[in-house]
Amino acid sequence: MASQTINVGKDLRAERLQAAEAFRQRMTEAGTYVVRLLSSPGAGKTTLLQKTAEMLGRSHRVGILVGDVETERDAERLAPYAPSIQITTGGACHLELPLIERALPKLGSEAFDFLFVEDIGNLICPASHELGEHLRVIVLSTTEGDDKPGKYPKAFRTSQAVVLSKTDLLPYVPFSLEKAEADARLIRPDLTFFALSALRDEGITQWCDFLLHRRAAVIATANEPLQSM
Ligand SMILES: Nc1nc2c(ncn2[C@@H]2O[C@H](COP(=O)(O)OP(=O)(O)OP(=O)(O)O)[C@@H](O)[C@H]2O)c(=O)[nH]1
Numbered sequence: 001m002a003s004q005t006i007n008v009g010k011d012l013r014a015e016r017l018q019a020a021e022a023f024r025q026r027m028t029e030a031g032t033y034v035v036r037l038l039s040s041p042g043a044g045k046t047t048l049l050q051k052t053a054e055m056l057g058r059s060h061r062v063g064i065l066v067g068d069v070e071t072e073r074d075a076e077r078l079a080p081y082a083p084s085i086q087i088t089t090g091g092a093c094h095l096e097l098p099l100i101e102r103a104l105p106k107l108g109s110e111a112f113d114f115l116f117v118e119d120i121g122n123l124i125c126p127a128s129h130e131l132g133e134h135l136r137v138i139v140l141s142t143t144e145g146d147d148k149p150g151k152y153p154k155a156f157r158t159s160q161a162v163v164l165s166k167t168d169l170l171p172y173v174p175f176s177l178e179k180a181e182a183d184a185r186l187i188r189p190d191l192t193f194f195a196l197s198a199l200r201d202e203g204i205t206q207w208c209d210f211l212l213h214r215r216a217a218v219i220a221t222a223n224e225p226l227q228s229m
């Protein structure tokens, strides 16, 4: 088949990256730390967000945008813990920045300390799209197999942290936390790891402490210039 190259006269990828950087800058200036969760379907993103919003919500303003192909189910689950808006893509396998920007005002005028974005459940498409988050986190559950980092390297290469979820199931499934971590570190050695069970409330405090620490580093840099020694 004959192919044809159409020159649109601009670098669309560069434009998208610029827009993401501008969004991140805007969020930083507003004091909002943006955390995005990626995972396979059902790895436990929403359950983790319920526990996270419950804990962080005691001291911080939390907002949540949650993506799915269909239904409002995740936003309904999250609503008791924090203002939550569902973004339904109707088929698309990832969120894009214009969808985030359109949904954000629906959370209300309140400024948030944390904005969590749950992307559509899969480890392929979301990894190729920059949303202007400060922190990208992969949730990998013990029921998925400890060989997944090597099979979906881009998702791990573009993230800064990994949550190994559903550790309460470790006695029942052949999953090695050490193997999963070693496999992921081959792709990105500086990943931060958490092993937790959201269902049993195990490891949530350490995870939330990490988020507070990461937020303080970014927001302090932007709003409170370091004093010269
Ligand atoms: N045993 C166990 N089950 C869990 C844990 N966390 C979540 N689950 C269960 O795993 C299933 C999927 O959890 P969700 O939180 O909906 O997962 P998700 O990643 O948001 O799913 P999608 O949005 O559909 O991609 C639910 O039945 C949860 O109750 C956990 O720590 N341990």
Ligand SMILES: [Mg+2]
Binding pocket: 045, 046, 047, 074, 118
């Ligand atoms: Mg979910």
